[in-house]
Amino acid sequence: MTARPSSLPVQVGQNAPIDLFFEKEAPGWTNRYLSRTYQQRRNLVLSVVFEELSKTRKKGAEYRALDFGCGAGVFVGALSTMGISVTGVDRSRAMIEAAQSRLRARSHTEFELLRDGSRNDGAYRQRSYDLVLCLSVLEFVVSPEEIIAQLAALLAADGLLILTVPNRNSYLRRFERFAFDHSSFNRWLPGLNHLALQDCYLRHQTQQFTAEELVHSTKRLGLEVEQHRFHVAPTLCAPIEKLEKVGMMMLLSFRKRIHTG
Numbered sequence: 001m002t003a004r005p006s007s008l009p010v011q012v013g014q015n016a017p018i019d020l021f022f023e024k025e026a027p028g029w030t031n032r033y034l035s036r037t038y039q040q041r042r043n044l045v046l047s048v049v050f051e052e053l054s055k056t057r058k059k060g061a062e063y064r065a066l067d068f069g070c071g072a073g074v075f076v077g078a079l080s081t082m083g084i085s086v087t088g089v090d091r092s093r094a095m096i097e098a099a100q101s102r103l104r105a106r107s108h109t110e111f112e113l114l115r116d117g118s119r120n121d122g123a124y125r126q127r128s129y130d131l132v133l134c135l136s137v138l139e140f141v142v143s144p145e146e147i148i149a150q151l152a153a154l155l156a157a158d159g160l161l162i163l164t165v166p167n168r169n170s171y172l173r174r175f176e177r178f179a180f181d182h183s184s185f186n187r188w189l190p191g192l193n194h195l196a197l198q199d200c201y202l203r204h205q206t207q208q209f210t211a212e213e214l215v216h217s218t219k220r221l222g223l224e225v226e227q228h229r230f231h232v233a234p235t236l237c238a239p240i241e242k243l244e245k246v247g248m249m250m251l252l253s254f255r256k257r258i259h260t261g
């Protein structure tokens with residue numbers, strides 16, 4: 001995994017720009033899922049979860065999922081509708097509050113706010129999970145390897161980890177980065193104006209990923225890749241978004257294998 005050089009040093013801690021960014025985004029986060037690209041990502045993730053549930057022998061709430069970096073709880077809500085037990089954790093208070101106020105009445109659903117130095121931090125680490133989601137989180141953290149290792153440790157044997165991350169091999173991603181770095185492009189070209197915004201998400205991205213490096217780095221954790229799919233492209237390129245050089249996002253799923261010698 002290669003860190004993307006950024007014009008600003010990466011700060012960590014609860015008042016870092018990245019945390020303030022998500023605090024501000026929280027009230028409108030679920031509305032993002034009205035857009036084609038977010039809906040597409042949601043449907044793709046949920047189709048993998050459906051497929052997984054059709055294979056499990058566990059019934060309903062016996063099946064336990066963790067959504068790490070759950071945001072406003074879009075996937076926690078969807079998974080709990082499928083009848084499984086879900087824990088959502090996030091380091092943004094506003095995101096956790098938005099999720100809790102929407103999903104208050106759901107049974108078998110719980111949330112945990114991760115705060116630096118909090119004594120409550122990590123109650124979710126006290127159990128293992130059949131399914132772990134980490135969706136569009138790793139590109140914002142300083143050390144994705146550490147988080148993946150932590151999530152792998154929380155997976156039950158034969159459990160499934162699903163990641164979504166930006167695809168660094170996509171030419172569209174490279175063009176997006178180029179346009180972001182050149183204001184003459186992003187200010188004046190229709191469709192790219194959002195890149196000029198003071199709070200554009202690219203300002204907070206620490207890195208993008210390739211499928212190859214993720215597959216390679218997760219092997220030592222006992223994770224075996226099951227599938228990787230490229231997706232998300234502007235309408236004109238949508239017919240070829242499944243190609244690695246095109247799709248701006250990728251979904252990877254990994255099975256935890258326990259080798260018993």
Ligand SMILES: C[S@@+](CC[C@H](N)C(=O)[O-])C[C@H]1O[C@@H](n2cnc3c(N)ncnc32)[C@H](O)[C@@H]1O
Pocket residue numbers: 022068069070071072074075089090091092095114134135136137140141
């Ligand atoms: C782009 S949002 C994605 C939210 C949700 N997974 C979704 O797909 O709708 C990224 C989320 O990750 C959270 N996050 C970022 N770094 C984190 C960390 N180190 N630990 C926990 N959550 C984190 C942010 O607060 C934010 O809610």
